[in-house]
Amino acid sequence: MMQRPPPEDFSLKETRPHLGGGKVTGDKLTSTYDLVEQMQYLYVRVVKAKELPGKDMTGSCDPYVEVKLGNYKGTTRHFEKKSNPEWNQVFAFSKDRIQASFLEATVKDKDVVKDDLIGRVVFDLNEVPKRVPPDSPLAPQWYRLEDRKGEKVKGELMLAVWFGTQADEAFPEAWHSDAATVSGTDALANIRSKVYLSPKLWYLRVNVIEAQDLIPSDKGRYPEVYVKAIVGNQALRTRVSQSRTINPMWNEDLMFVAAEPFEEPLILSVEDRVAPNKDEVLGRCAIPLQYLDRRFDHRPVNTKWFNLEKHIMVDGEKKEIKFASKIHMRICLEGGYHVLDESTHYSSDLRPTAKQLWKPNIGVLELGILNATGLMPMKAKDGRGTTDAYCVAKYGQKWIRTRTIIDSFTPRWNEQYTWEVFDPCTVVTVGVFDNCHLHGGEKNGGGKDSRIGKVRIRLSTLETDRVYTHSYPLLVLHPNGVKKMGEIHLAVRFTCSSLLNMMHMYSLPLLPKMHYIHPLTVSQLDNLRHQATQIVSMRLTRAEPPLRKEVVEYMLDVGSHMWSMRRSKANFFRIMGVLSGLIAVGKWFEQICNWKNPITTVLIHLLFIILVLYPELILPTIFLYLFLIGVWYYRWRPRHPPHMDTRLSHADSAHPDELDEEFDTFPTSRPSDIVRMRYDRLRSIAGRIQTVVGDLATQGERLQSLLSWRDPRATALFVLFCLIAAVVLYVTPFQVVALLVGIYVLRHPRFRYRLPSVPLNFFRRLPARTDCML
Numbered sequence: 001m002m003q004r005p006p007p008e009d010f011s012l013k014e015t016r017p018h019l020g021g022g023k024v025t026g027d028k029l030t031s032t033y034d035l036v037e038q039m040q041y042l043y044v045r046v047v048k049a050k051e052l053p054g055k056d057m058t059g060s061c062d063p064y065v066e067v068k069l070g071n072y073k074g075t076t077r078h079f080e081k082k083s084n085p086e087w088n089q090v091f092a093f094s095k096d097r098i099q100a101s102f103l104e105a106t107v108k109d110k111d112v113v114k115d116d117l118i119g120r121v122v123f124d125l126n127e128v129p130k131r132v133p134p135d136s137p138l139a140p141q142w143y144r145l146e147d148r149k150g151e152k153v154k155g156e157l158m159l160a161v162w163f164g165t166q167a168d169e170a171f172p173e174a175w176h177s178d179a180a181t182v183s184g185t186d187a188l189a190n191i192r193s194k195v196y197l198s199p200k201l202w203y204l205r206v207n208v209i210e211a212q213d214l215i216p217s218d219k220g221r222y223p224e225v226y227v228k229a230i231v232g233n234q235a236l237r238t239r240v241s242q243s244r245t246i247n248p249m250w251n252e253d254l255m256f257v258a259a260e261p262f263e264e265p266l267i268l269s270v271e272d273r274v275a276p277n278k279d280e281v282l283g284r285c286a287i288p289l290q291y292l293d294r295r296f297d298h299r300p301v302n303t304k305w306f307n308l309e310k311h312i313m314v315d316g317e318k319k320e321i322k323f324a325s326k327i328h329m330r331i332c333l334e335g336g337y338h339v340l341d342e343s344t345h346y347s348s349d350l351r352p353t354a355k356q357l358w359k360p361n362i363g364v365l366e367l368g369i370l371n372a373t374g375l376m377p378m379k380a381k382d383g384r385g386t387t388d389a390y391c392v393a394k395y396g397q398k399w400i401r402t403r404t405i406i407d408s409f410t411p412r413w414n415e416q417y418t419w420e421v422f423d424p425c426t427v428v429t430v431g432v433f434d435n436c437h438l439h440g441g442e443k444n445g446g447g448k449d450s451r452i453g454k455v456r457i458r459l460s461t462l463e464t465d466r467v468y469t470h471s472y473p474l475l476v477l478h479p480n481g482v483k484k485m486g487e488i489h490l491a492v493r494f495t496c497s498s499l500l501n502m503m504h505m506y507s508l509p510l511l512p513k514m515h516y517i518h519p520l521t522v523s524q525l526d527n528l529r530h531q532a533t534q535i536v537s538m539r540l541t542r543a544e545p546p547l548r549k550e551v552v553e554y555m556l557d558v559g560s561h562m563w564s565m566r567r568s569k570a571n572f573f574r575i576m577g578v579l580s581g582l583i584a585v586g587k588w589f590e591q592i593c594n595w596k597n598p599i600t601t602v603l604i605h606l607l608f609i610i611l612v613l614y615p616e617l618i619l620p621t622i623f624l625y626l627f628l629i630g631v632w633y634y635r636w637r638p639r640h641p642p643h644m645d646t647r648l649s650h651a652d653s654a655h656p657d658e659l660d661e662e663f664d665t666f667p668t669s670r671p672s673d674i675v676r677m678r679y680d681r682l683r684s685i686a687g688r689i690q691t692v693v694g695d696l697a698t699q700g701e702r703l704q705s706l707l708s709w710r711d712p713r714a715t716a717l718f719v720l721f722c723l724i725a726a727v728v729l730y731v732t733p734f735q736v737v738a739l740l741v742g743i744y745v746l747r748h749p750r751f752r753y754r755l756p757s758v759p760l761n762f763f764r765r766l767p768a769r770t771d772c773m774l
Contacts, residue, residue, distance in 0.1 A: 009473070010482075010646050010652075011473065012471070012472060012640050012641075012643045013470060013471040014469065014470055014639075014640060015469045015470060015471050015489060017037055017370060019034060019035055019036065019037060019467070019469070019491060020033060020036070020037075020038065033165065033166065033167040033416050034416075035366055035367070035368030035416050035467065035491040035493060036166070036369070036370055036414040036415065036416050036491065037370060037412075037414050038165045038166070038414070039094070039095075039096075039166045039414050040094075040096070040163060040164075040165060041094060041163070041166070041171070042069065042092070042093040042095060042098065042103065042125070042128065042162075043091070043092055043161070043164055043168060043170055043174065044067050044090070044092075044105065044159065044160075044161050045088070045089070045090045045091075045138075045159065045160040045161075045170065046076055046088070046090075046091070046159060047086070047087065047088055047140045047158040047159065047160070048085060048087060048157075048158050049065075049084065049085055049107055049155060049157045049158070050083075050142075050155070050156050050158075051083065051084070051154060051155050051156060052084070052085075052107065052118055052154075052155040053083075053118065053153075053154045053155060054083070060081040060082075060083070061081070061083060061109040062078050062079060062080050062081060062082075062109055062110035062111075063078060063082065063083075063085050063107055063108070063109060063110070063118060064076050064077065064107075064108055064110055065087060065106065065107055065108075065157070066105075066106045066108055067091045067103070067105050067106075068103075068105075068106065069098060069100050069103050069104070069177070070098065070099045070100035072093055072097070074091040074175045074177070076089045077089075078110040089175065090173060090174040090175065091174060091175045091177075092170070092174035092175065093177040094176070094177055094178060097177065097178075098125070100125070101124065101125055102123065102125065103122070103123040103125060103128075104120055104122050105121045105122075105157060105159060106120040107119050107120065107145060107155065107157055118145065118153075118155055119145025119146060119147060119155050119157075120145060120146055120147075120148075121143040121144075121145065121146065121159065128161050128162060129162050129163070130164070131162045131163070131164045132164070133164075133167050133168065133169070137160075138160045138161075138162045139160065140159055140160035141158065141160070142158050143156065143157050143158075143159055145157060166414055166415065172403075173192070175188070176403070178405060178406055179404070179406050189544065189545045190404070190437050190545045191390075191404035191406070191435065191438065192403055192545070193400070193401060193402050193403040193415060194400070194401045194543075194545060194547075195398065195399070195400050195417075196399040196400070196401070196543055196547050197397050197398060197399070198341070198397040198398075198399065198539075198540070199259035199260060199535065199536065199539045200260040200397075201258070201341065201353065202257070202258045202294075202334060203255055203256070203257060203333070203337050204231060204255070204256040204257070204258045204289065204292075204331070204332075204333055204334070205253060205254075205331070205332055205333075206253070206254040206255075206256070206268075206329060207251070207252070207253050207303075207330040207331070208229075208238050208253075208254065208327070209250065209303060209328040209329060209330065210247065210249040210250065210251075210328045211225065211227075211248055211270055211308070211325065211326065211327045211328070212247050212328070213247070213324075214246040214247070214248070214270065214272075214282045214283070215246070215282065216272050216280070217274075217280060221274075222244035222245070223244060223245070223246065223248070223272045224240045224241075224244060224273040224274075225240065225241050225244075225270060225271070225272050225273075225282065226238050226239065226240045226271060227250065227269070227271075227327070228268070228269050228271055229254050229256070229266060229267070229268050230266075230267045230268075230269075231258060231265075231266050231267075232263075232264045232535075233531075233534065234256050234257070234531050236254045236255075236256070237254075238250045238254065239252065240273065255528060256528075256531070257339060257528055257531040257532045257535055258289055258333065259536075261290075262288070262290045264289075265286045265287055265288045265289060266287045266289060266331070267284065267285075267286050267287075268284065268286075268287070268306075268327065268329075269284045270308060270327060281310070282308070282310065282325065283308025283327070284308060284310075285306045285308055285309060285327065289333070292331055293331070293332045293333070294332065294333045294354070295335060295336065296335045296352075296354045296356060297514070298336075298517045298518055300330065301330055301331075302330070303328060303329065304328075304329060304330075304331070305326045305327070306326065306327050306328075306329060307324045307325075308324060308325040308326060308327055310325070333353075334353070334514065335353045335356075335357065336352050336354065336357065336512055336513070336514035337352060337353065337512060337514045337515060337520075338350055338351060338352050338353070338511055338512050338515070339353060339528070339532050340528065340532065341529065341532035341533050341535075341536050341556060342556050343560055346427045346429065346456055346557060347426055347427065348394060348396050348426050348427055348428060348429065349423075350422070350423050350425075350510060350511055351422055351423075351512070352514070357512065358422070359422065360501070361421060361497065362422065362423070362498060362501045362502045362505060363424075363464070363495050363496040363497050363498075363502065364418060364420060364495045364497070365418070365419045365420075365421050365428060365459060365492070365494055366416065366417070366418050366494075367393060367417050367418075367419075367430070367490065368414070368416045368491035368492070369391050369393070369402055369413045369414070369415050369416075369417075369430070369488075369490060370412070370413065370469075370489040370491060371410065371411060371412040371414070371488075371489045372389060372410065372411050372452075372486050372487060372488045372489065373409075373486060373487050373489070374486040375387050375389055375409040375410070375432075375452060375474075375485060376409075376452075376485050377409070378434035378450045379450070381407075386407045387407070387408065387409055387434050387452075388406050388407060388435040388436075388438055389404065389405055389408070389411045389432055389434060389435070389452060390403065390404040390405070390413075390432075390435055391413060391431065391432050391433075391488070392430070392431045392433065392547065392551055393417060393429065393430045393431075394428070395419045395426070395428040395429070396419055396422075396426075398419055399547060400415075400417045401547060403415070404435045404438070409486070421459060424459050424460045424494075424502055424505060424506075425458075425459070425460050425510065426460075427456050427457065427458050427459070428456070428457050428459065428492075429455070429456050429555055430488065430490065431453070431454045431551070431554060432451075432452040432453050432454070432474055432485075432486075433551055434450040434452055435449060436448065436449050436450060448549075448550040449548055449550060449551055451476060451550075451554050452474055452476070452486065453473075453474025453475055453476050453485045453486065453488070454474070454555070454644075455472045455488060455643065456642075456644075457490075457492060457641045457642075458641070458642065459494050461638070461642055462492065462641060463494075464494055464495065464496040464502075465494075465495055466493065467492070467493045468490075468491065468492045468493070468640070469490070470490060470640060470641065470643075471487045472487060472488050472489075472643050473487055473644065474488055475644045475646060477651055477662075479656075479659050479660050479663045480656065480659070481652075481654070481656070481659065482646050482654075533552075533558050536552060536556070537549045537552040537553060537556075540552050562662075562666065563661075563662075564658075564661075565658040565661060565662070566649070566650050566658050566662060567649075567650075569650050570649050570650040573650070574648070593745065593746055593747075594749050594752075595748055595749060601746065604746065605746060609739065612735050612738045612742065613735065615735070657678075661678055694770070697768075698768040701767075701768040701769050702764075702766040702768050706718050706766065707719075711765075711766060714762070714766055717762070718762075
């Protein structure tokens, strides 16, 4: 079935922005911000004041500074009764929005009724110097305060005023005129750019071997003992021991995810199932994780015996047990595995946990987040739609968050970030979100930060040392269909430090070797990945300002494993796309056999005869052919990074009910009649799959029945044929046999019959085990 091409709106667009102010050079000092457009700012650093006069009845003052430029006004915090205050605060005014020619810094006295003017300093913007890093910061100077008439008054203010760009060291912590409507320290912290690091994750392996001298309360029955282990929110248990004695054995592995710094201990309890819903604790022990052995390879660590404590309270005190039960275990933190916290298809890091096992980096990834255009209104404020957008990028353990641009559908960030690259077959993810925690959003139970869209870029698809500047569509799937939320403009450069090292990476296993020497099961990996994402999400939520749970889960694709009819269809057509090449070759060969183009068929005959007579040319011919195909396709190689494809995802053609099912909760929250309809639909799909699987099994069983004597006549015929074939092939040169078979297959249609061939008829008559199926 032909798929319609994606709408032009959803496509990737190449751009030519004015990066680095037009000063892109090889010099690293001047190219720190060479992947973004320069943004000019007027910076004002208010350091301190001295000898301020008292203004109120007590003869003291509560000073603060108001920095005003046209319609924009920023204020420092105020101090109670202090004539020599120190603020050390920076204000940044966007040059694009400056509509005044003078900057005014006014020192005021905080008062209940009306704040009194202490004095002010006025700067002509034409006289303000310009600073370009790596110049040293501009030294602040003392300025004598003046009144409104321009006459000197008592008191001095220390200031530094300069023009600079977003590359200035003062930029991240500055108060921005763009965020003038945001008030409150918490809200201001929520809009600043920030770098986060994922916690260092370890796999914790608990090998429960045996227990000794357990003391069950009922001595007259055989105990049914199992071990329960808890780390934080993770709880696992062993099976019930087969040796139903007071010295049970298990020899079972339990796997957990633990994060540094280790906050919670490993808590083990040995329990006896005395009734179907009643368990008796025979002993507990708590083991701090920071003291455990750390294993970097497959060599086993030493086993240890741990005492089990039984908490029996007598008169409010713990009763001392004379003979303590023990448990024998091998516990270690696994440093040789990579703890998977992302989907394996979009991994940004594949290194093992232990830093000692890391290989040197192979290059550097630089990402310039320039701007976004055409963003949709995400929330209502004062009766109109608004968006407060920020970006989050994740690669490896490093997460970055840009500053929030307040109330703009075309935000300009122009922030640049750098990551070390250890493997080219990794993906950097960039997400755009709407900040819903400003303007007192927290107090109003302000909702979650809304997702605007996401972009993934695989590093292996990028040419090294080339700057890619593209505008990526921000596509989000909603219950009513796919929607374009805007476009994000990115500049990406992957710089390779050693081409030889990078080429060598393609010969190495994707994951650390422990994943292959001691592999984890699929169900274990799924559970551990879920636990890892929960831990990363919880730790980043506790940062200041927090990187919120909904943001982390969207970036890590937490819900990607859930059932989706749309995604299943997409995967089916992906498989058909892969097989379409083989199908095309089969159709071409059929045309050759049917002599549709006699010249081509004759040439194929000649090639076949040459290869039969000179079989040593077969492999060189195949590889030369593949080489020529690769060189031929080089002309049409992809020039742009891949992006979200709505046609491939079947997002633009999904039925509304299928999307509603995809967005359903787990377990379902839909009415019973809808659930029944979806269940019946799944049954019909599963019925088709069942038929296909049954047909495959039938063909396999027919092959087995060739020699199984299930059909004695068929097996006798096949055995006799094998004997004759062995004798004929022994006395006939192989090249002659190959030549005869090839000419027979390529024979002219005049010598062909429409009926199936004898071998096919024989095969289809062989018995399968379908007769034995109920």
